[in-house]
Amino acid sequence: MRVDVLALQSFYASPLGLTAQAMVGRRIIDAWGDCQGLDVLGFGYATPFLSPWLERARRVTALMPATQGVERWPSVGPNLACIGDEDRMPFTEAVFDRIICVHALEEAENPRGLLRELWRLLAPEGRLMMAVANRGGIWARAESTPFGQGRPYSRSQLSTLLADAMFQPMAWSRALYAPPLAWKMTTGGAAETWEGVGERVWPALGGLILVDAVKRLYADSLPGQGRRVLLAQPAAARF
Structure with a gap:
């Protein structure tokens, strides 16, 4: 069950939420700059981090899961937010240059399916930024915040998920x-x-792990991600 949009709004209006927005948003801007002329998607509850790109990016869209609920965003001007299912997003293939996910992976019903859907939406060599609760951090244990809900991840777990979905991590913070x-x-x-x-x-x-990953078109292009396939002997007959 996802944290609903009203609870997320309340958190980001609080002093603690505004602090989280500032600290995390700074990291994202440092990694991506102003996204001049790019198409940007925010999935989950990413609206607190999308506003810096409204004037410079070619297009900015917020997609919120149906199980979470949606808000009008931004508060002034045309609405740029929509609602959809995480496994069937209402966009054509390869339409975004950048995707940011916040409050998304931890509560996804099918994390691998979500990542594969995001891969579908990204243009070749497009970049995915994920902000995910750190399994080893104290924010993952704070149930009074949205980061204390769902399934936190370690860096190694994120690496495996991203590799399975044909993303290559470029930078971690x-x-x-x-x-x-x-x-x-x-x-x-x-x-x-x-x-x-x-x-x-x-x-x-740190309470959150941030990873900036690039879309790859072929699994073979992911260095060091070869897999072993286990072959078991036939099970003994039972009587």
Whole structure:
């Protein structure tokens, strides 16, 4: 069961949610820049992170899962948000240059199916950015936030899923080192200090894992991802 859109709206309107938006959004902008002239899709609940591209990208669209619900976005101007199923998204193939997923993979009914559908929508060499709750971080244990819902992942688990869906990770980072508490010492400007110290002192403990991956057209183009196939002997007959 996904966190519903009303709960997500409430979280991102709170001091803790605004802090998460700022810390994660900065990482994404650092990786992708202004997306000048590109087609960008946000899947899950990605609207807090899409606004910086509204003026520079050629097209920005937000797709929200039907099980989550949808909001009008942006609040001013034409609506750019729509609703759909995660395994049958209402777009033709290879139509987006960039896709960002937030609050998406952790609660997906079929994570591999979701990634394959996102692969279908990306143009060749298109890039997928995923922000996923870190299995080893404390935010995955904070059920009072949307990041504490669903299935968190480790970096190795994400690598396997992405390789299976024919994505090649290009860059990894983490965010949200402050405890998921709405205190003055962990939100607002104080969060910048937590991020800086966390990256240097305990880099593996960030609350979110961010991975920037590129779409590959052939599985063979993924170096180091060869598979072993186990062949079992016939089972002994039973009487």
